[in-house]
Amino acid sequence: MNLFTDLRGVVVAALEQMAQAGELPAGLDYANVAVEPPRDPAHGDMATNAAMVLAKPAGMKPRDIAEKLAARLTDPRISSTEVAGPGFLNLRLAPDVWQEMLRNAIRGGQDFGRSLVGQGAKVNVEFVSANPTGPMHVGHVRGAVFGDTLANLLDFSGHDVTREYYVNDGGSQVDVLARSAYERYREANGLEPEISEGLYPGDYLIPVGETLKAKYGDSLLDRPESEWLAEIRDFATDAMMEMIRADLAALGVRMDVYSSEKALYGTGRIEAAIDRLKSAGLIYRGTLEPPKGKLPEDWEAREQTLFRSTAHGDDVDRPIQKSDGAWTYFAPDIAYHWDKIDRGFDQLIDVFGADHGGYVKRMNAAVKALSNGRVPLDIKLIQLVKLFKNGEPFKMSKRAGTFVTLRDVVEEAGADVTRFIMLTRKNDAALDFDFAKVLEQSKDNPVWYVQYASARVHSVLRRAREAGIDVSDEALLAADLSRISHPAELDLAKKVAEWPRIVEHAARAHEPHRVAFFLYELASDLHSLWNRGNDDTSLRFIQDGDFDTSQAKIALVRAVGVVISCGFAILGVTPAEEMR
Template sequence: MNVFAELHAVVIAALNELVEEGALPAGLSFEGVAVEPPRDAGHGDMATNAAMVLARPAQKKPRDIAEALAAKLARDARVTEAAVAGPGFLNLRLAASVWRGVIPAALAVGSDFGRSTVGAGQKVNVEYVSANPTGPLHVGHTRGAVFGDALAGLLDFAGYDVTREYYINDGGAQVDTLARSVYLRYLEAHGKSVEFADGTYPGEYLIEVGQALKDKVGDAWIDQPEEVWLSEARAFATDAMMALIREDLKALGVEMDIFFSEKSLYGTGRIEAALEALQAKGLIYEGVLEPPKGKLPEDWEPREQTLFRSTAHGDDVDRPVKKSDGAWTYFAPDIAYHFDKIERGFDQLIDVFGADHGGYVKRMKAAVSALSDGRVPLDIKLCQLVKLYKNGEPFKMSKRAGTFVTLRDVVDQVGPDVTRFVMLTRKNDAPLDFDFDKAMEQSKDNPVFYVQYAHARVCSALKRGAEAGVDVSDAALATSDLSLLETDEELGLLRKLAEWPRIAEGAALAHEPHRIAFYLYELASGYHALQHQGKLDTALRFVREDAPELTRARLAMIRTTAVVIAAGLGILGVTPAEEM
């Protein structure tokens, strides 16, 4: 049940009638016609922009269109008022029965209420986290992991076929640095004195890896040159770090479908194949880039390179894919990796990057556009920085990590549910302040507590209803006399519940899971206000032994609230609390 979609269909049908009658010209596009909640709730339950968007192409005054449309809509039994406002805005009020209908619709399908088929089974690849396998995940990775996982859950809820993917950056020089760092810990495990320099990783997390390497190879690598041990140490260290990362993700409740190794692209012809596909389109050439704008670096000199003509697909400048010495640039394997995704048959690609990857957006979109001939859209979501606070002060770095706060530091402090919800209380491209004290506070100012507490309070009220002899099964509650729900506050809560399918679908189409967190907070606020009224006036309580039918109706209403909260939290990967 999507009330807004249903009324949108009614509006479109009415517009088609106006076309058939000659009141509107044929051939109009109704694509821009929307039915949404009005900005001011006092204006009605819904509003449509139909007259405003059709006025120019129809060459008519918007108010004339709105009045003709209002006359059509007023005939629908669900519409109690269709009022034209201003130059041509059309506000609608709906019968209370429409809002009450959300209860049996939701109770019939439970947590599937709000699911849609807008995705139509399209295959979507969501790549997120993709941290260098050089250590534990830090708090920046945490935000990307939560955002990516919630987005994947949201798309699944909207009917897409979703693949969650992690790209292991194990093909670059940073993994050689990891191998050298592990080798130092290996020497330490043999009682040798070592010094971490030249950018090596000093974190304590490598102590166990060094000991494990000692257990595997004994003293065979002591005093041996790099060519003896680097390759094997690299593979050993990468495996150890990926095991650590998998455990970190598990602690956060994130499970990937695919871990794709960058290293698998090298020496296999896959990079060459991707560039040949671009070359066949005339997009690879030998050339010299323009000098960088501003003050030139002292070591800059014009040199011929192999370039991708990314400007042909919206980029600002063409990009090098091979250096003058014949080595691949970092961009080349990324092109090959996305070519692999396209070849796997995905209809959409989504990459979740950290804030420091902003300069990578245009070139990567250009590559995917070129490789797929514009068929496969790529959406890149940048997650901005997270600032951590505790006791009013910035949260200190992790000794274990050496230089940063880890995902485990955050999860160990507040748990995975709080971590996930708080990370979604801001849009991904806005900075986020994560205050540990507020995250654990039991108040309205803590959104995760406020939402979970609403669900727990519903569970408590249902338990009281059962103790009073009410059958609180969904099937029984769905048959309640819902006409007894008639106060403004009750109907207000039902209106908010009816928004859920529209909110979930819109968030999925926009790739914005934070909308779910915002909606859940608003829904919880409406519920808490209603329960508070019952404390002030016993006649408004959910469970009234003197009014069993009214009790059943109200329990049906709040059970529906719990269903929607549980569905929304499920998308975000947060467990709904049954008691607090």
């Protein structure tokens, strides 16, 4: 139950009554009317902007609307209303509303906050999609965590989600991989590998070379490249994808679908996608203007086959076929997204690295054109991660040759810590990852701080059982929650009640970092109440000799634990039951 959505319904119903009574013009649009927590908790439990957003279309003063609206808000859950400032309306709710939300949390368990806002919409989340040329690096870690957590969040909010990895196995980089693997094959046969500039130098290809030797012996050594390139390319690509799957599994990520770029070639699927654009009058032969700024020395005007992407919001039209007839990189990407549309997805989400910023407008234009505007595409760009250890830049991985691998990060920090920390910044903000700081036990380490709250919840439940208190969910649901009455306790209950709202807002915005932020705030409120109990014994969760009051307070703790567990499930983190 999203209490804020429920109370928004009460506000809208009151506005409709005002319109029927002639206190508001008929036909007003209430879409932008919101009910949400006020910025300053001292102003109340909830606030609505109804009077502010309706004043101009209604031709009325905001305060006049707010005062009339306040008089009609007679729902028994609302204990008082107050018009503030130019026309905001602050609401205070009865304590039993928050107490009942605790029961909802306990009753809901792992499904508390689960929403139907997605209405079963089919969403494709494509993420990672690293070139199959080696192990994944730290930049892929952040994209993998973001994409997987977003998929979890969308699933929790009522969407039908498919996690997809697009294997970029159709470009020249896999030929480079094959040549690099061949040098390791030569090395396995006792020859000195010639790792020339442009080849992949990492040690991770040594086992591939050894496996090639076991399969072919020395039979490929004297054969020309034209005879072994395709076979070794497929062999090495499969080996790299097996490594990538293992790396993702170490991070707790499992894909539903792996799609191959190579599978688009020679099947007519690229041609079919381009023909669809051609039938809409969006493909033509033309010459592009030279790039703005300094003109490259090798630039020359030449006629190409172009996609009229400017018709759908792009800055310039984009080439899809070179003058020699070969497809550009953009053409198979168009075909791949057409394939996703053809599979019946209602929404597409692509998670790209920050270096793909120039792809956003052209890809959005292609999807709009292919789907006649029916299927929205949201491209999320993931900014860089800078690695440190004790404030110093983290050294590169010898195994990878040129970068820190995903496996390096997970083995150093652990999957749970890695996943949480990667979500402590919005995806479009750079992130610093210091191995020393993410493992320290302090409030400044958000993952430790939230895990400490989880451990405290379990500690209270264990101590209560040892004291003979029944802390089963059945007993806590039947507890007299009116005994939770202190403002600090009610504030914690209010934070629990915000969870369903956070889920819906984060899902609509495609911003899973909001879950991590919320869990930190919830943990902070729990720790604050715990610390106040050190001075005020009436705030302690277990009251000696008073089982009834203890059960009520433990119900509050249990509800907090439910939310932490639900949030961690979305983040892909295992809740701690004790800290060591």
